[in-house]
Amino acid sequence: MKIKTTPIAVSIALGTVSLKGILCIPDQPRGIILFSHGSGSSRLSSRNNYVASILQEEGMATLLFDLLTEQEDLNYETRFDIPLLTQRLIAVTHWIKAKEETRTLKVAYFGASTGAASALGAAAYFGKEISAVVSRGGRPDLALKVLPEVKAPTLLLVGSRDRMVIGLNERAYDQLPCTKRLEIVEGASHLFEEPGKLEEVALLSAKWFTKYFK
Secondary structure (H helix, E strand, O other): OOOOOOOEEEEEEEOOEEEEEEEEOOOOOOOEEEEEOOOOOOOOOHHHHHHHHHHHHOOOEEEEEOOOOHHHHOOHHHHOOHHHHHHHHHHHHHHHHHOOOOOOOOEEEEEEOOHHHHHHHHHHHHHHHEEEEEEEOOOHHHHHHHHHHOOOOEEEEEEOOOHHHHHHHHHHHHHOOOOEEEEEEOOOOOOOOOOOHHHHHHHHHHHHHHHHHO
């Protein structure tokens, strides 16, 4: 039986900035997944929202949020400021851990494109407090310096047609000391736009998160 949940718009106050988010919490959630999107994307990303909907059906809470304010997002360089994006994800993780409805939940990350680097950077910061990480078409190579500190079980998902990114993921994979897996999704390109490929990503992610939320 699939679980239905209602999205709630949230405002995340972090010092001088406020970030917009979408929080979904099903009854008795297994844990919560924080989404770290790629450059130029936001909480409204159709791909991440689709993946989140599958995870929600599997009984997981999700938080999609804007890593940057609207003003910050106008700056092209800021979109690729991995240290800044990592600090934002760390701050939002503290926020979710302090929130009454979610403070007891296990936390995991789902990173897409450059967002995978910030997800792994935050996972390195929190150590064993993070249950799992999934990277979709990610750039974990942008977090090479901190990869040896990652403790969370990490799943790297890359399309078989995304040749350059496969190489970058293989390089990052070698630096990860944690439980890890590199999964090549056959027939998929960088954005997993081909029929059924994003669903495959979502189901592989749900299986990974379920395993490590236990």
